[in-house]
Amino acid sequence: MKLICLVKFVPDVDSFNYDYENSVLIREKVRLLLNPDDACAVAFALKVKATRPETSVEVVTMAPATVTPYMEDLLRIGVDRGTIIADRLFAGSDTFATATVLARYLSDQNYDAILTGTHAIDGDTSHIPAQLGACLDLNQMSGIVRIDEQRFSLASAVVDVETEDEVATYEMALPAILSLTRDSKYKLPYASRKDLARDVSDQLNLMTNRELAFEIDEVGLNGSKTKVVQTYTKEFDQKSRIVVQADDEGADFVCKFLKEKGFI
Amino acid sequence: MKRCLVYLDEKELKDSIDLLGAVRQVYAGEAYETTGVTIGYMIEPVRGAFDKVIQVMHPDLKPFDPMAVTEVLVELQNSHGFDSILVPATPFGRMIAPRLAMRLKTGLVADVTAISRNGNELKVIRPAYSGRIMAGIQYIGDGPVMMSIRQGVFHADNPVEKTTLTETFTPSFVRDGKIQRLAVKQKEQIYDIRESDVLVSGGGGVIGNFHQLEQLAQKLGGQVSASRKIVDQGLAPRSIQVGQSGKNVSPKLYIALGINGAIQHVEGLKQVENIISVNINRDAPICSLSDIVVEGDAVAFIEKLVTRLDQEKFELSSKSVGSKN
Numbered sequence: 001m002k003l004i005c006l007v008k009f010v011p012d013v014d015s016f017n018y019d020y021e022n023s024v025l026i027r028e029k030v031r032l033l034l035n036p037d038d039a040c041a042v043a044f045a046l047k048v049k050a051t052r053p054e055t056s057v058e059v060v061t062m063a064p065a066t067v068t069p070y071m072e073d074l075l076r077i078g079v080d081r082g083t084i085i086a087d088r089l090f091a092g093s094d095t096f097a098t099a100t101v102l103a104r105y106l107s108d109q110n111y112d113a114i115l116t117g118t119h120a121i122d123g124d125t126s127h128i129p130a131q132l133g134a135c136l137d138l139n140q141m142s143g144i145v146r147i148d149e150q151r152f153s154l155a156s157a158v159v160d161v162e163t164e165d166e167v168a169t170y171e172m173a174l175p176a177i178l179s180l181t182r183d184s185k186y187k188l189p190y191a192s193r194k195d196l197a198r199d200v201s202d203q204l205n206l207m208t209n210r211e212l213a214f215e216i217d218e219v220g221l222n223g224s225k226t227k228v229v230q231t232y233t234k235e236f237d238q239k240s241r242i243v244v245q246a247d248d249e250g251a252d253f254v255c256k257f258l259k260e261k262g263f264i
Numbered sequence: 265m266k267r268c269l270v271y272l273d274e275k276e277l278k279d280s281i282d283l284l285g286a287v288r289q290v291y292a293g294e295a296y297e298t299t300g301v302t303i304g305y306m307i308e309p310v311r312g313a314f315d316k317v318i319q320v321m322h323p324d325l326k327p328f329d330p331m332a333v334t335e336v337l338v339e340l341q342n343s344h345g346f347d348s349i350l351v352p353a354t355p356f357g358r359m360i361a362p363r364l365a366m367r368l369k370t371g372l373v374a375d376v377t378a379i380s381r382n383g384n385e386l387k388v389i390r391p392a393y394s395g396r397i398m399a400g401i402q403y404i405g406d407g408p409v410m411m412s413i414r415q416g417v418f419h420a421d422n423p424v425e426k427t428t429l430t431e432t433f434t435p436s437f438v439r440d441g442k443i444q445r446l447a448v449k450q451k452e453q454i455y456d457i458r459e460s461d462v463l464v465s466g467g468g469g470v471i472g473n474f475h476q477l478e479q480l481a482q483k484l485g486g487q488v489s490a491s492r493k494i495v496d497q498g499l500a501p502r503s504i505q506v507g508q509s510g511k512n513v514s515p516k517l518y519i520a521l522g523i524n525g526a527i528q529h530v531e532g533l534k535q536v537e538n539i540i541s542v543n544i545n546r547d548a549p550i551c552s553l554s555d556i557v558v559e560g561d562a563v564a565f566i567e568k569l570v571t572r573l574d575q576e577k578f579e580l581s582s583k584s585v586g587s588k589n
Contacts, residue, residue: 011393099366119509122393125374127362130330134366139331139441142359158446163275163355164503167449168328173442183502225371225407229387230400233527239539239555243546246560251568254540255576257556261538263462263484263517264576 001055001154003045004111005079006102006129007038009067010122032070036182037117043186044147045115046078051149056080058109062090062102065206075200076191082200087209089216094224095127101219102128103135104212111175112154118142118179129179140177141170145184266296269346270314271337271361273354274305274327276415280352281313285418289379290348290386290409301340303327307430313420316429324438330356331441334363339435341368341408348409361412370407375414390414394492395508395528416458416512455487457504462486463515465506466562467529468493469522469543473563474500477521480566483573489513491523507532522562525550 011030034042042059049055059074061067062085071082083105090101106114114136116129126142133140145167146160157178158171172178180186209219216222244250258264268287272280280300287298300307300314304327307317320336327333337360341349351361353375365372377398378389385402388411392399403409457463464481466474468491477488490500492509506513508528514535521542523529530553533539541554542562551557558565 094371095362096366096369096371099362124392124394124509125362125372126358127365127372127374130359130362131366133331134334134363139329139443140359140363141330141443143355161355162451165275165451165453167451168445169447169449170328171444171446176442182496185498225365225369225405226373226401226403228399229402231392231397232400233397239553241551241554241557243551243557243559246542246558246562246565246568248568248572250558250560251565251572254556254558254569255572257540258484258517258573259576261517264573 001048001052001113002111003048003055003057004106004109004114005038005042005045005057005059006114006116006132007042007059007061007074008035008117008120008122009033009061009063009070010035010120032067034070034074034188035117035120035122037119037180039117039188040180040182040184040186041115041117041178042074042079043188044180044184046189047186048149048152049078058083058111060085060102060105062086062093062098068204071204072200073191075203076195076198077189079203081203081205083205083207085207085212087212089209089214090219092221092224093219094226095123095125095131096225097219097223099128099131099135100223101212101214103132104214105207106132106136113157113174114138114177116177116179118144118181126179129177133177136177138176139172140179141172142179142181144178144180147178147180147184266291266294266347267344268296268298268348268350269341269344270298270300271349271351271357272300272302272307272310272317273352273357274302275356276352276354277309279354279415281310282415282418282420283350283352283413284313284420286350286376286379286411286413287348289381289418290350292381299344299346301337301433303333303336311428311430312425314428315426316431318431318433320433320435322435322438324440325435326441326443326445328356328445329441329443330359330363331443332439334360334367335437335439336435337364338367339437340433346408348411351410351412353412353414357412361410365410368407368410369405370410371403371405372410372412373401373403374412376411377414377417391508391528391531394526395531396526414512454501454503457487457489457506457513458511460487460489460513460515462517462519463489463506463513464519464521465489465491465523466494466500466521467491467523469524469562470494470566471497471499471522473566476563476566480519480570480573483570483577484517484519486515486517491529520550520554521566523550524548525553 058081148158542558
């Protein structure tokens with residue numbers, strides 16, 4: 001069984017800084033991490049491989065080649081092949097152009113299922129999996145919290161999708177695009193000491209536009225259907241706040257406030 | 265006359281109708297017509313809100329099949345030629361909107377929270393980086409304008425009761441997405457934090473004692489909510505998460521315990537009347553939005569406040585006993 005996982009390495013939004021004077025993101029020193037939902041997709045694929053050794057797992061990302069060390073980390077925990085799709089021509093692609101690039105690579109590959117995350121913590125459009133579904137003519141399901149391992153076969157997958165008010169179980173014919181959420185709680189394994197030092201460079205595959213052969217107006221900003229024209233941080237109205245201490249006096253004050261406002 | 269199609273998600277009908285508030289801003293000052301589309305269900309509840317409602321009916325159409333539903337919408341667009349297509353950012357809406365945009369080869373903006381129009385120039389705003397940054401986005405090309413709209417941001421605002429025309433649309437062909445629904449289990453419904461008057465909310469500062477919030481919430485007749493940090497730790501269900509990746513809330517009182525107040529969180533608090541925050545850092549972002557900032561340990565303060573509220577109740581009840589005598 002061949003599983004392809006699509007992933008994105010994202011800035012850790014919790015350690016994220018913004019230059020308010022110049023209105024730009026401070027990208028330097030921002031730690032990247034494997035997007036949490038995508039990590040679940042890889043973790044599930046590796047889980048399948050652990051019980052069915054004939055399974056092969058490929059991880060695909062569209063990112064600058066600087067993500068190579070992050071990709072190598074995945075190869076060291078059992079991913080068979082890592083593909084980085086990188087070309088300066090692709091920079092500035094919106095989701096439409098990004099899906100177009102990914103689809104061209106994927107349409108030349110063999111796979112039984114494509115596993116992805118549902119949300120990314122940076123852009124969080126959730127567009128790519130569904131857009132790829134349209135490009136590759138595959139069905140796609142978001143919000144998956146569980147894939148039934150026993151019933152995961154070449155023919156179909158049984159998945160649980162959780163929304164606010166219900167958990168629905170679907171059976172989907174494969175190949176299809178299955179998009180997990182971090183609530184699935186599939187966890188990546190750790191690399192063994194031996195694997196930490198392993199040279200994995202021969203499992204890395206770099207794809208550029210030389211292989212994908214797009215015209216210049218098909219990708220990047222030129223191939224996009226939307227463009228970002230401004231970014232800003234939100235300003236909130238400051239209230240004239242009162243500061244008290246977390247002691248008995250503070251509790252008295254809060255209690256009085258609640259009484260005045262009619263909450264007690 | 266511009267024509268806008270609104271996808272009506274059966275599960276979130278009110279939020280879907282509220283997209284009329286967004287359409288109004290897309291066509292500010294211009295004449296437009298609204299059409300709602302329902303897939304495989306009756307349209308009575310939305311009658312009067314739209315100029316027209318199209319009810320898609322076909323015996324083979326499974327309304328939960330993203331591929332099939334998208335293909336129906338492609339056919340609908342091809343035959344009707346709408347200028348814009350708006351979809352609520354519900355789980356299903358967010359699956360079909362990108363598919364449809366790709367099939368129509370048009371641009372899509374996700375989870376839109378604001379729309380501005382300057383002459384012919386349309387700009388839509390959406391949050392990025394978990395709400396830390398807002399991005400203004402424009403469309404390129406001449407395909408229909410497509411966006412998914414964040415729930416709870418736009419409001420239909422008592423639209424004029426319209427004489428809604430209805431049309432039944434039978435697709436010429438239903439694509440089989442080869443998907444079966446085997447079972448649906450309703451989740452135990454806990455409260456909806458969007459409807460609470462009082463929310464006692466916890467963040468990283470109460471991570472080991474989150475359960476204690478319940479006690480305070482009870483005393484105030486309110487409910488417990490949480491920040492992303494708490495939910496990601498698995499200490500609370502995602503349904504009670506406040507903020508960009510959770511819900512926008514509008515209680516009369518919001519008590520933020522040990523919540524730092526990253527933009528992604530305060531984004532969900534814009535319509536809150538009174539905010540009390542308890543934080544060891546008096547300059548935490550949430551504190552600048554607060555009416556009262558309590559500086560110190562949130563867990564210790566919960567206990568103090570609960571004790572104080574008990575006292576208050578006791579005094580009140582003994583007073584009322586006293587007056588009877």
